[in-house]
Amino acid sequence: MQHILIIVAALLMPFTALAADFQYSNMLGKWVVRGVRLVDESGVQALLPNDAQYMGAVIEFRGDGISWIKGTKSRPLPVLSFFNCTQPPKLASLHRIERDEYAYRVDGGYKVMCGSRWDVPVLLPVDSSTVLLYWYDGGILLLRRNKQ
Numbered sequence: 001m002q003h004i005l006i007i008v009a010a011l012l013m014p015f016t017a018l019a020a021d022f023q024y025s026n027m028l029g030k031w032v033v034r035g036v037r038l039v040d041e042s043g044v045q046a047l048l049p050n051d052a053q054y055m056g057a058v059i060e061f062r063g064d065g066i067s068w069i070k071g072t073k074s075r076p077l078p079v080l081s082f083f084n085c086t087q088p089p090k091l092a093s094l095h096r097i098e099r100d101e102y103a104y105r106v107d108g109g110y111k112v113m114c115g116s117r118w119d120v121p122v123l124l125p126v127d128s129s130t131v132l133l134y135w136y137d138g139g140i141l142l143l144r145r146n147k148q
Contacts, residue, residue, distance in 0.1 A: 022110060022125045024091045027061040030069065031131070035142030039104070039134065046137035054141055064088055066114065083136075085114035091123065104134040 036051040047053065057080060058070035066085035071077035091110040104122045112121040112133075122134040129145040 022091070022123075024061070024089060026125070026128075027091075027123070027131070028063065030058055030060045030146035031143040032146050033057045033059070033141050034144045037140040037142070039138045039140060047139040051139070054139070058146060059143070061089070066112075085112075087115045089114045094122065106134060109134065 033054045033056060036047060036054050037049060038045060038047060041049075051074075053072060053075040055072065056070075057068060057072050057075065060067050060069050065087060066089055068077060068080035068084060071080045090113045092113055094106060094109045094111060104120070106122050106124050109122040109124040112123055120134075120136055124132040124134065126132060131143050133141040133143050135141050
């Protein structure tokens with residue numbers, strides 16, 4: 001039993017260290033949508049698990065903004081571009097936001113702020129090359145860092 005506890009603790013350490021030190025600079029670069037999950041699968045939903053609207057789309061995080069740079073057949077770039085952030089983005093740890101009726105409540109998450117434009121997205125770091133982006137319409141986009 002003690003061996004199992006040591007293994008679990010070792011697996012959790014990188015996430016804990018990453019979450020504690022996570023800053024917007026950790027996001028700089030291109031990220032590919034590799035999965036779509038739903039916050040709540042009950043009721044009417046605008047997205048589906050692994051929804052073709054987002055699978056394979058590419059989003060770029062820069063110091064001066066956030067842009068979708070590759071769309072999908074179901075959701076081409078011009079449609080995704082509506083969600084671009086054209087101001088320097090910031091992250092705010094969710095435990096520091098006292099009252100926000102629009103943000104997801106995600107332990108360890110960070111609200112993505114882009115002026116008044118992005119009021120919903122929340123990033124949850126998984127590891128150095130994977131984050132969950134709690135997105136509009138009750139979707140959670142699994143983003144993996146693009147290695148190209």
